[in-house]
Amino acid sequence: MRILILGGTGEASALARGLAGTPGRDVTLSLAGRTASPKPEPVPTRTGGFGGPEGLARHLAREGIGLLVDATHPFAARMSRNAALAAAQAGVPILALRRPGWARQQGDDWTQVASMAEAAAALGPAPRRVFLTIGRQEVAAFAAAPQHDYVVRTIEPIGDALPVPRLTRIRARGPFDAGTEAAFLASAGIAVLVSKNSGGAATYGKVLAARRLSLPVVMVARPDKPAVPQVPDAEAALALILSGELPPRG
Incomplete structure (x- = not known):
């Protein structure tokens, strides 16, 4: 099965x-391509989009895919919608791997809050030093609150054209434990964090550090995702796939 x-x-x-390496399974991992130097993977990878749900549906049919696994980021709402639509169009079973939120x-x-715009407004009118842990794609929303000093940490570099006047850029790849995060927050003089509710252990250190x-x-809620069969972690997904009890066709 592919x-x-x-x-x-x-x-x-x-x-x-x-x-x-499990017998009878040919696995490909698809990456969006937003990270220039992704970590090595044990299976073949492809990079880039598919051309919307129709393009993904054609890919599923052309490659003879027997199972589509949506293991994208909890905030990748468009990709999850496209995956559900494509699976339905191609008649391919789909399984979503969705980690619980914090x-x-x-x-x-x-x-x-429900959005980045609401997060910017929630910072209030008085100037504060803000740690944005939201990824580089969302920083521009905080141009609506230019009175604050922002610190953003990303894996990839951020361009200089962002409309946020006071922005300190830090490049680093996690995970970061709670002790490391607490030391950073204290040394940087951070007064408030903005975070997506991504869930999982990998980035929970910043939440623990803020508590300490x-x-x-300011916690941004997850977007809605399509109603498809789902499991909470990789272990459950692996057990289901190895059992051969696939979800119904999309």
């Missing part, structure tokens, strides 16, 4: 590692 994993997450890589714990000071330092967090 399996296409839509990836870009740790769970996608973990599933690819689990499936690599829940507010005792000691957390969260303001929960009693720093407020």
Whole structure:
């Protein structure tokens, strides 16, 4: 059986590692291409888009894909919609790997918002030093609140043309543990964090660090995703696939 994993997450890589070399399965991992130097993977990879749901449906049919796994980022709403539509058009089973989101714990000071625009507004009128942990694609939304000093940490470089006047750029690749994050937040004089509710352990260190330092967090809620068969982690996805009990065709 040929399996296409839509990836870009740790769970996608973990599933690819689990499936690599298993008999009777030909696995390809598809990456969006936003990271110039992705980590090596144990299965063949492809990079770039498909041309919308129709293009992905044609790819599924042309390559004889027997299972489509949507293991994209929790905020990759468009890709998940395209995957669900393409699976339905091509009549291919689809399985979504969706990690649970974070829940507010005792000691957390969260303001929960539905969008980046709401996050910028939630920072308030008084100037603050803000740590943006949202990825480089979303930084421009904070041009609406130019009174703040922003610090953004990304894997890839950010262009100089962003309309955010006071922006400190840091390039680094995680994961970062809570101790490292707490030391950084304190040394950088951060007053508030802005984070996507990505879930998972890999980036939870910043949430733990904010709790330790009693720093407020503006937490952006996840977008809605299509209703397709889903599992919470790579282990569950691997067990289901190896059992041969595939979800219904899309």
